[in-house]
Amino acid sequence: MQRTQQPIVTGTSVLGIKFDGGVMVAADTLGSYGSLARFRDLRRVRQAGEYTLLGGSGDYMDFEAMLEYVDELLLEDTTLDAPPSYTPRELHQYLARIYYNKRSEFDPLWNQLVVGGVRDGDVFLGYVDLQGTHYEDETVATGYGSYIARPLLREAYRDDLTEAEARKVLEDAMRVLFYRDARTINRIQIGVATEAGGIDISEPFELETDWTVGIRKH
Numbered sequence: 732m733q734r735t736q737q738p739i740v741t742g743t744s745v746l747g748i749k750f751d752g753g754v755m756v757a758a759d760t761l762g763s764y765g766s767l768a769r770f771r772d773l774r775r776v777r778q779a780g781e782y783t784l785l786g787g788s789g790d791y792m793d794f795e796a797m798l799e800y801v802d803e804l805l806l807e808d809t810t811l812d813a814p815p816s817y818t819p820r821e822l823h824q825y826l827a828r829i830y831y832n833k834r835s836e837f838d839p840l841w842n843q844l845v846v847g848g849v850r851d852g853d854v855f856l857g858y859v860d861l862q863g864t865h866y867e868d869e870t871v872a873t874g875y876g877s878y879i880a881r882p883l884l885r886e887a888y889r890d891d892l893t894e895a896e897a898r899k900v901l902e903d904a905m906r907v908l909f910y911r912d913a914r915t916i917n918r919i920q921i922g923v924a925t926e927a928g929g930i931d932i933s934e935p936f937e938l939e940t941d942w943t944v945g946i947r948k949h
Contacts, residue, residue: 855867
């Protein structure tokens with residue numbers, strides 16, 4: 732069985748940033764069919780197991796296929812008396828190998844992923860793409876956001892960044908992407924992973940925008 736050989740319905744940038752004690756991931760909810768803004772409620776920030784956030788850009792069907800791989804792995808690890816025990820770091824490595832294997836079979840999953848979470852004090856944030864390229868960093872961005880938004884995340888990041896400050900940074904960066912990226916909308920989700928609070932993914936909400944900033948005053 733083969734998956735898509737080229738992207739069909741796609742999502743654009745996913746952003747991730749570490750803060751003091753946790754990880755935050757943001758993405759908009761638009762699914763583009765070519766240049767058509769076709770679907771406006773595709774949720775691309777998901778929970779995987781007890782500790783991990785996943786965000787994906789690229790082909791949405793392949794993103795769903797990736798989630799099936801993760802669900803199967805977590806189901807195999809589930810017992811009657813214990814939940815799945817994979818850490819965010821382990822799931823990141825697993826997905827890197829899945830994507831590299833699919834690429835090597837000339838049947839790639841057309842995604843770029845953000846993987847983040849916290850377990851036993853280990854705050855993790857990583858990236859995986861359709862070739863299996865993967866790395867860990869304090870800030871991560873996919874798609875157009877890697878060019879436009881990631882410099883903003885890098886400039887704002889510091890070790891003692893608070894959760895509220897991280898949320899403002901991500902909202903500001905997503906607002907810039909809405910202004911600059913023709914394949915996004917201002918309806919976004921934000922997922923938060925902390926040791927104490929576990930995983931929390933917001934319902935979609937709309938960012939306040941102001942197009943008058945682009946109007947030249949005479």
